[in-house]
Amino acid sequence: MLRQFLWIPGLVLVVAVLADMLVTCIQSGEGRLSRAIHRPLYWIVTTASRISGRRTWLSWSTPTLIVGTLIAWTLLVWFGWTLIFWSQPGALLGAESGQAATFPATFYFVGYTLSTLGLGEIIAPETFWRIMTDIASINGFFLLSFAITFIVPIAQARSDRRELALHLHRAGPDAQNLILRAHTDHDRGLLSLTTDLHLILNRIDAAHLNSPYLHRFHDHDRQDALDLTLPALGEALLIIQGALDSDRPPGLQRALASVDSLTRTFERVHHQPLPPTPPPPDLDILRDAGLAVRSADEYREFLHTHDALRRRLAAMAHAGSWRWDQVARVESRHSARI
Template identity: 70%
Template sequence: MLRTLLWLPGALLVVAVLLDLIVTCIQTGEGRLSRAVHRPLYSLLRRLTRWTGRRALLSWASPVLITGVLTAWTILTWLGWTLIFWSQPGAVIGAESGQPATFVATLYFVGYTLSTLGLGEIIAPQPFWRILTDVAAINGFFLLTFAITFVVPVAQARSERRELALMLHRAGPGAQQLIVNAVHDHERGLQSLTGDLQHLLNRLDAAHLNSPYLHRFHDHDRQDALDLHLPALGEALLIIQGALGGEGPRGLKRALASVDSLSRTFERTQARHPALRAGDVPPPPDLTPLSHAGLVLKPESEFDAFLHTHAAFRTRLHAMARAGEWRWDQVATPRPD
């Protein structure tokens, strides 16, 4: 009696995976099933990183999380269809023996059906189960298609993350060095930190809005680490807007809006991060390097009041750096290697 009811949990598993595929790959956000896979795997990697003291382990987040969610989709779909076919004795039989398939044989049958191999060693004798076999094969095709839809944009976004990080690394590194080098070494001055980066910032912002789990991906090398260089850019833009005299370069507000949006998707993805929960605001920057570089600065009290109004933004930037196991001094004024 209980066996005949196994089709119900099986159907629920199949539908749950399909809904998660649609939400994760097509709609904006992250499906509940994907989130349930990502969070424990990511938490385990972070614990291993702290326990071993090797930040390089975080760079494995990308392959581990992608493999984990693809494996979960495949196993749950496979198990779901197996329960559906196993729930009815005689739903599938051996092609030569004509005997009802065992559970292991049904598992094998579902596996080659989902993979669209169609080996034919086990068959469904009744029309209803033959139709369900076709539906299962179509489901397997959808699973493969959505898996590609999931992986390809992630790979593209990873490339763009590295591109922006490398640009900022070579332009800085560090928030104040970004400003000094832009003023003295770039023909477009501060415009190189606002207008010149706008298109890439917009693409990255859209990618993270569509796939917020990208904030759980980290890179091994400092020059590729967006979780280090994006907070530096955000801090530099705040300094330009709040501490430097004049109206600021064109595109400053749009660049700040893009970095702010990226920090907000980070907050939604890693809301449990201790730095976000504690509201850790980094210390005010020491603007001595800018003063020594000959830049005109506003009064310190005016700049402190400006920073106070942007405390939540700086908290998110601080948490982003902490998530990548970077210290705030590496963001603000890094020492030469």
């Protein structure tokens, strides 16, 4: 008796997946269904990394989330259409036997309909169910199209992330070295950390606003890890703004705004309490290199106004299983606590 109402949950599944694909692939954000898929998969990867003590597991977050999302979308649509066709006895018949299709046969029919194979082993005798077969086939085409729409921007965003991470790694890799090498080895000086990075920072920021789940992707190698190099850049920009006793380079506020925006997107995605504020960076390294540096007390007072940003930077580094002393060298009296 209840079988005739199975089309209702089936339709709900099909519509829910379609809505999720629209939100995730076309609108800015992350669909509720995708979020429900990503969170447990990400938890499995991060738990495996934490228990094993190996960052290698984190690098599997990207293929795990991508493949998991595509499989979940496919299975839910597949099962939803199966319920729709199964809800009406006789909606599908065997082409040779003329017998009503069993549930496994209905599942098989929906599978090759969504894949647009059209094998013809099972047929829909009535016009209504033939039209529903056409709609299911079109749904399968949409599923494939959205899968491509989902993957291609991720590949582009990861390429941009790696480009920035590799640039900062070679220029640093930690906050103090970013400043020292920009000051001494780069023909544009500190502008190489502000104005020169505007375009790629904006691209990466826009990509993460459009696809916030990118913050769940991690890389194995240090030189590719945005969750390490971006905190280092953020800490370097704060040192330039609050510690260096010199004119601020043009573009500093815009670069900091991009870093701040990326950390806010990260916080919205991860929904976890922020770690304590990291210890102050060691300014003696810059002072010994001949840079004009304000007093440590002045800088600590400045840092208090940026506690939230620095805690988000620390959370980002922690999510990638990096230590804060890999982001910035800290004052010697704090180093033993890290």
